[in-house]
Amino acid sequence: MSSCRSRSLLSRCKFAGLMVPSLLLLSAAPASADRIVQRFRVTTRPVITIHNPNGKVTVKAWTKSEVMVVADRASSQVAVDAEQTGNRVDIVTRPVSDAVSPAQMRADYEIDVPEDAELQIHDDSGAVSVNSVLGDMNVDTIAAGVDLEDAAGYLTVKTVNGSFQCMRCAGRLEVSSISGNFKFIDTRSYHVNAHTSTGNILFDGEFLPNGIYRLRNYSGNIEVRFSPGDSFDLSATSLKGAVHNEAKLDPPPHPDPLASRYGNSLFGSFNAGRAKVDLTSFNGTIDIVKRN
């Protein structure tokens, strides 16, 4: 069970290990010269890992207890390996010789998974798109943009300059990048922690009671949209940039004398202050905007 690296997976892997002999590889037939289709039967909460150096990775949830992998290779110089170990499916794009050029090291994937699947995706360049998967997710890219829709669970996304967009995401979100832009649209997450250096951050979602929303960048813009019915405690500081606010805030009952000593800062409660919103920038602009 050497593939069971995560402690959280151990119990599942133990269970899955007992089932290995009974798990069937349903098909592994090439649909065309460079297209490979494979299906794997899985049980609840399967783990799917994808390591792809370049290409589109599209993952969608379906109602079957199966994982279907459709891979399109850019050339015959790369191989696509999809293997099942217990309740885990590992998908890897690898070179078949030492003479593979970077352009040839590409494969596009369309993967259907049960909605409770846990995903671990590494895709250096290209694009990652995940739709309606509710399990935990870890996405790591360099230049590939990441687009999540209707996701939940514990979502961890890390890029170097790839953008990130999340539509109707829930659960817990941890996102970091150096120059990628972030967009959180219709988010219903109780915990958002986002950090980018030069990227912009847009948060246009709900502030759930007791939720924590930490958005931070170095030089990009941070825009947060709120509705009149929202309830949050706000802390917004830009050391060298401006802070624009359209929310009518009540001053904090116990102001921190050191809190506003540097830069442009804003502190206060909007309505009952049920959520905590913390916005920080070094020299970027922070906009707290009333939603139309």
Next chain:
Amino acid sequence: MSTMDCSQFAEQLDEWLSGERSAAARVHARECHECRGLAEDFLAIAKTARDAWAIEEPEPSPRLWTSLRAQMQEEGLIRDSSRQAAPARARVQPQIQSKPAGWFAGWFPSIVRPAVAGAYLAVLIALSILFVGPSGKQIDDSQWLERTQVSIKPLTAELNSAERSVLSNVSTVNPILSTSLHQNLAIVDKDISECEKSVREQPENELARDFLYQAYEQKADLLAEISDRGVDNQ
């Protein structure tokens, strides 16, 4: 001829840093440039940290260690001690002053990228100096500045060394990725430069120091990414 390999040396790194050096480890260090350099780096960093902490004897914040440790585990530079029987807390909250290198125990047997590991460690040490204020004591701007300078100097050297080491091994990397990684390295370097300037101007500005911490961490992180991609493509 050394009878010890690099992973065995790494397992004995704690003893090495404490001054307990076996004959086999001495032979290996003499013959292996990377392991010798790593051990020397750790010794230098630990000494710098001890010197700096001697100013005020602060206690490192648990949050700082936990955060950095998690980052290093994620990068595969250290192993997850939560899966081991040994008590983890002593390692999470190290006591460098009383036992200079003891907290290295168990952290680095699985080092895969010594140069980057050194950079991470440098960030860790420097941050503990930079951000751990002496509890219950007031220190003035000059002390903050001194603390900052003491920490930044070895840190910058360590990151630069890691950068040289890493970049010299990535000549075959995918050009698109190479461009992206180098552009972003330039961004992080610029952030570091601006943050350092800001911290020099306002040494007690906690937020500026916090941004500087993140920029250092980002650089170590990015060098690890570059190192990974270089190795992958060779």
